[in-house]
Amino acid sequence: MTGWHAPDRLIAGYADGSLPDADAWSLEKHLESCASCAGRVSRAVRATAAGPVLTDLRQAVLAAAPQAPAAEPGPLRAPRLLWAAAPAVRGAWLPAVLLVALGAVLLAHVADFSGARPLLLAVAPVVPVAGVALSYGRHADPLHELAASTPSAGLRLALVRTAVVLAVSLPLLTLAGVVVPSSDAPGAAAWLLPGLTLTLAALALGGWLGLRAATAVTGGGWLCAVLAPVLATPDGAVSRHLSDQLSLYVGGGAAQGGWAAAAALCAALLAARRTAYDRLERH
Known part of the structure; x- marks a missing residue:
């Protein structure tokens, strides 16, 4: 509950469907914690032409399920979050993700492969990018058409699923890097900023290209930049050249500072293009 309450103009626009999406999202977020405004919105909707229809529908649902308990706003948040994520x-x-993490550990400790950490650091930044591509859109969600028609869809839903992807992949892959020994590769956490930057870049480009195409561009671009020079080396010392390449791209304060600046730029671009997700994959 906050000290601010929605003005009548905002509630009237929400009730008759004329409120812009951005304002509707903001109002819906406020309604989650303000019972007073939620009641006002309910009364405003009942006063519209759709009110009698909604009342009849509610009575039909209650008649079909008389034992259903009254829903509480708080407990509903967890199922709603699980549905979104x-x-x-x-x-x-x-x-x-588990295969990449465990594969690197097994290569290092079972196969005694000295290039396990460089290989892990090369692949790890594209793992969350791929997760974002596979978590949003009609190809990933059977209910996408329904979700895309609600004010909670668009960038908000994409960011919720991106946060889940990062929460799963970041600790698993970083832990795998810690337990994989390496004397010359960058540290186990050196991939975190590049991974975050590539994810934000994919989200920002998604407003223009679509999310799957944007993730292919960013993830594929990273792999080409890291692996192509290594595979082209004439002496065949792939592990050593991969470590050198990664040290150039992610090792040291200057490289990490560049990734941090790029992440901030991508985040700003994503914020500027946030309304593009209102139309993304809706048709």
């Missing part, structure tokens, strides 16, 4: 952790992406 579910596509980010289902399907093949989560096993792929």
